Amino acid sequence: MTTQQLTQQIHKKKSFLCIGLDVDLNKIPKHLLETEDPIFEFNKAIIDATHDLVVSYKPNTAFYEAYGIKGWQSLEKTINYINEKHPEIFTIADAKRGDIGNTSSMYAKAFFEDLNFDSVTVAPYMGKDSVEPFLAFENKHTIMLALTSNEGAFDFQTLNIDGKELYKTVIETSKNWKNSENLMYVVGATKAEYFTEIRKIIPNSFLLVPGVGAQGGSLSEVCKYGLSENIGLLINSSRGIIYASAEENFAEKAREEALKIQQEMQVILEN
């Protein structure tokens, strides 16, 4: 999928919502545990109930790897289900990978070819040759951690390097990498004013924004400072939507939560 197609989908659905499919067997409704693949059944119900309200789904690979081969099978079934039923949806493998060049190529193959995700998240610490192998894939997108939404973000990401925070240096440096037009960035919603600074460096890049909702960030604040000409934002919510209820009506309740956010987004897009 191209970024132009993603922007078109946002305008069509009046939504730039991404739902994080972070399935924890301890948190899903009990009746699903009796099925053969509870993780997939959970995801399928969430997808069926919300696909018209979102432009993206984002399974975090940790929640699948924790269940070994069975978990990897659930991940494969989930991505295949989305790609078959809703090919217009932008899929994100939230994997935060990154390694030396030939090894990053193997990760890129895993997520872009074997699983056929539209994008994958990567970590920047190992620099250019750890990210460029991902960027080499046409119409695939590499979402690099810039400023994350957790407390530990302030351990290193905001440290000062010659008068500039590390996360800004990371973003600026990455603009010079080969095929950098395939880069997007993770920017947490916890401090909306950061978006002003970031937009000075990358006016149009898409930003994947965790931290709205459960983690306390404000949607309207993020949009005020973060929206670009092509919208340029994907707002992720995981727990607030998928665990809205642990009863049999979980999918319906998830839809209600997603609808609330989509309606807020519609107002923002129409203004």
Added chain:
Amino acid sequence: MTTQQLTQQIHKKKSFLCIGLDVDLNKIPKHLLETEDPIFEFNKAIIDATHDLVVSYKPNTAFYEAYGIKGWQSLEKTINYINEKHPEIFTIADAKRGDIGNTSSMYAKAFFEDLNFDSVTVAPYMGKDSVEPFLAFENKHTIMLALTSNEGAFDFQTLNIDGKELYKTVIETSKNWKNSENLMYVVGATKAEYFTEIRKIIPNSFLLVPGVGAQGGSLSEVCKYGLSENIGLLINSSRGIIYASAEENFAEKAREEALKIQQEMQVILEN
């Protein structure tokens, strides 16, 4: 496994060699491709031929994920084979993971519980709460990227923060994290003089050292500056050993290469 037990193994085997099991189906001997699980058969042959010369094996997860579920099965068979046949060997899942707290817990569960590795590599960019969930596991070890051996290491890791390179700040900061005694660090062999500086910060921590051999680092130089009282070094070699030959005698040739390095290590340990 405790670090004391690891040091004992090093003295017993007169080796601190780690072999990286980074299996690429395009590089292994053709006759293995006819077997049901070529990756596992390759690893099994390498392990059978080298286990008395090494203290550690390190599969890089990228090379398994690239083959999807089948690859994950090969990884599981490989770690089970090592744990059953050679429980004295220190196993490293080279996964370079890291995410917000509850997500890192899932990764820790995947590698420490489900697959039962002794250790896992992690990336530091997301800070304290992305690493501490790994450190919470008793007698398990978390090997954090500090200074890597690739060219991109100089993009961010060596940037200057108030007169100190980022990688040093990363190491120093991590010493204050909960259960930091379970930390080890990845330090590339490409510039041996860095080890002097690093040993001032962490005199006794184990360092996992890639970059000797194929990537050009010198074993004797690394040892000169990097050895600690408890040895404190695991020297990794992957391609130089496992791809010594692509013929039917590949395991025998791998043993020859491993033996050369082990003999160099023996001389160093006895001096």
